[in-house]
Amino acid sequence: MRVKKFEAATMPEVMKKVRSELGADAVILNSKVKKSGGFLGLFKKDITEVIAAIDPSDEHPSTFGTARAVEEKEGQAPTVNPNHEIMEELKHLRSLIQNRKEVYPENLEIAYEFLLNQEVSEDVAGKTIERLIEKGGSFDDLSEIENLLRLELYESMKQKRFGKPAFDKKFIHLVGPTGVGKTTTLAKLAAEAALNHQLDVGFITTDTYRIAAIDQLKTYAKILDIPLEVAYSMEDYKRAKERFQDFDLVLVDTAGRNFRNPSFIRELHKMIDFDEESDNFLVLGLTSKFTDMSDIFEQFKDIPIHQLILTKADETARKGNAVNMVLTHDVGVAYLTDGQNVPDDIQTASAMGLASEVMEGFSNERSS
Template structure:
């Protein structure tokens, strides 16, 4: 590969020079700001761009042959409006922000050839968080289309004036479904079950919901657990029941479910805590299905940990599909610095149709650290804060 470093007053000028000197197949490998003068003081600021070109592409070395080479490789001359317009539709930009990338840092050919550099950075970040390329490209493409619909040009290299992150958040919000919180109509007993893998915080979430309905909404709440496998699980839930003065039943077999529900009496809401199941254990999932078939819950909320990987969340969604969850609860959201990967797993895909989010939990405090799921809270944590910086500021 032929590698050259170009210095110019702006990134736009540097990319123009790269196109003239190396043609449309050049790859931008690195960008940074440099300042001349003594130890960087009292000097001017330049943009330094390192570009590479595979050996199979001949460089346009001499000025005498430059015009004909440019005509052969570029075609008709256009004014410089953006990186992809001037280095060609095959321009590959490597993010200079220290973010992990896929495909050796090269932008997928399936991505739009007119993606501004800042959106390239967002795409790289999303891929590093586990968002699959198809979903990332769909979100990026929809965001650019949205900006175009507002009359915002996407032809500039950096597009500092365009609120790209806000547009991306709006795009993703349209795909993330929000469900309704649990309702307790007067005179109608509601049965709600919480299911999910081990360690996602189901019991604590049950306690938070129970406390909220009992202490704040002034509803009569009953607790029921089938989690007799985990050590001290029953004792943990019973402690919450005693503190809040709630009736509680322990069920060890599906046949005991209906009698136990009857013993809870005339309550407004029954919350069922279940044992953690591996989504890959068909036998354990089928056993859970038997319990719930006898309980006949009005709602079944699948609890997912925000700290889980995207692949783990997808496996959980697929594994718990026989339970037919009606909504999802995101737990431990306070421990997840970015939510792009989590949200991508919850949107529709070839494996599932997506689950609406009902609640999020943000800590261990009962009943404070639980909230109804809202787009603004989920999307303000979409990506790393440094993604707000322009490419040159981050260089």
């Protein structure tokens, strides 16, 4: 086993030295930032120190194999490596950390764990921390790290389509699983369009599987003085579109079903015309697991999903799943909803707002 200490001004520079001398399979045993140099105790600089190790069998497998073969050929007993147990321990460590070849500086390790606690995925959290390391810095101050990570998350998401500044398409379709609040969200959008933008709005519902859903939308339609059409078939849907041809905006509610079954997606296609005149929003609850949200998104890949609407933001303090969806599936977020009140509990989403929600309280929590 080879163990060696490396030093450089920044972590990226140290890692270049490690990879250059020991290779990509090296294991980082320890890392720290220390003060070095200076004159009479003054003008000291931050130096990043890393202790790395490599298992010789990983470094030169063919060479060691040849030496063993020569020993056996000459009738000698194979040499027993006295560091066998240590090397086995290193292999075990490497299997545990998997793709994380680097151990982050202490404060960045704290930040990484914080992101995981916010339910940011390991992949997204790791890439975010590594981009920060590549840019360099001492990373001594937690408040500064919070600001840097907020900006890093924003930079990674800012090119996606966030918010919905105007109702520029005539039809809005809300699709998604049952129980995520599609009907209530539809009423909030209708109130926003009618009250704040003075648009003529119409409702269409294709959710004929639940009587309660129709009754709920009828109640909202009556309160907001918005006409409602119930569509049981594609023909009904087309007739409803014709009735609302002179309206500014038509909001369409769809049935919440078990969309793990592809047949339900095909039913949606038979019922609704997802054409270029429409904005199609996938509604997901932030209290759901990221894997479930991803599965649902993949089921809807044959429908052009333009943006997400994320509901139940008031029911969880962790917004990492939203970041995961944006960066993993390359999709923006139009709105976040945080309650049942119509029309109040809905906010236009933004990349900076989402990044801020994820990082909120990081430095305060760690300093308390």
